[in-house]
Amino acid sequence: MSEQQVRKRPVRLSSLRLRVLAVLEEANAPLTAAEVGQRAGTSTASTYRALGFLVQQHLVIAVPDGNLLPTGDERRVWRYARCVEKRHHHHFVCKACHSIIDIRCSDFERALAALTLNSEHLIESHELTLVGTCVHCLSGESHPQ
Ligand SMILES: [Zn+2]
Ligand SMILES: [Zn+2]
Ligand SMILES: [Zn+2]
Numbered sequence: 001m002s003e004q005q006v007r008k009r010p011v012r013l014s015s016l017r018l019r020v021l022a023v024l025e026e027a028n029a030p031l032t033a034a035e036v037g038q039r040a041g042t043s044t045a046s047t048y049r050a051l052g053f054l055v056q057q058h059l060v061i062a063v064p065d066g067n068l069l070p071t072g073d074e075r076r077v078w079r080y081a082r083c084v085e086k087r088h089h090h091h092f093v094c095k096a097c098h099s100i101i102d103i104r105c106s107d108f109e110r111a112l113a114a115l116t117l118n119s120e121h122l123i124e125s126h127e128l129t130l131v132g133t134c135v136h137c138l139s140g141e142s143h144p145q
Helices: 003-008 015-026 033-040 044-056 066-071 106-118
Strands: 060-064 078-082 090-094 100-103 129-132
Touching (some): 015 044, 015 078, 033 044, 033 078, 044 060, 060 090, 060 129
Antiparallel strands (some): 090 100
């Protein structure tokens, strides 16, 4: 990503947030907050704050670490990655290589829109993360990154 894209958004990014964003920009795989902090040279607290802000601004996505999902552990590890796709979409997370892949499904969105219209509740948004094994890991190939 270029600085231009950051500037285009009506969001002020502090230098600390920019540093965190740059780390994810350069990473070739989703990172844990600890890894981000290490690379950005930021404290744990400010790393979490910066990541929280970037996720809120849809500049970065947070997905649960696939390997820790089935345990139901409350202290599950999250991984963070840059997501440049602005249109609404979901993510597929590979348990083996931790890659995060953008997923779009119009049938699913239509079904959810129908649910939203027919619900007595005020449904404003939804989140969905699919977890499994990516095609590269299934075929035993090394991941093209
Ligand atoms: Zn994989
Ligand atoms: Zn995405
Ligand atoms: Zn959706």
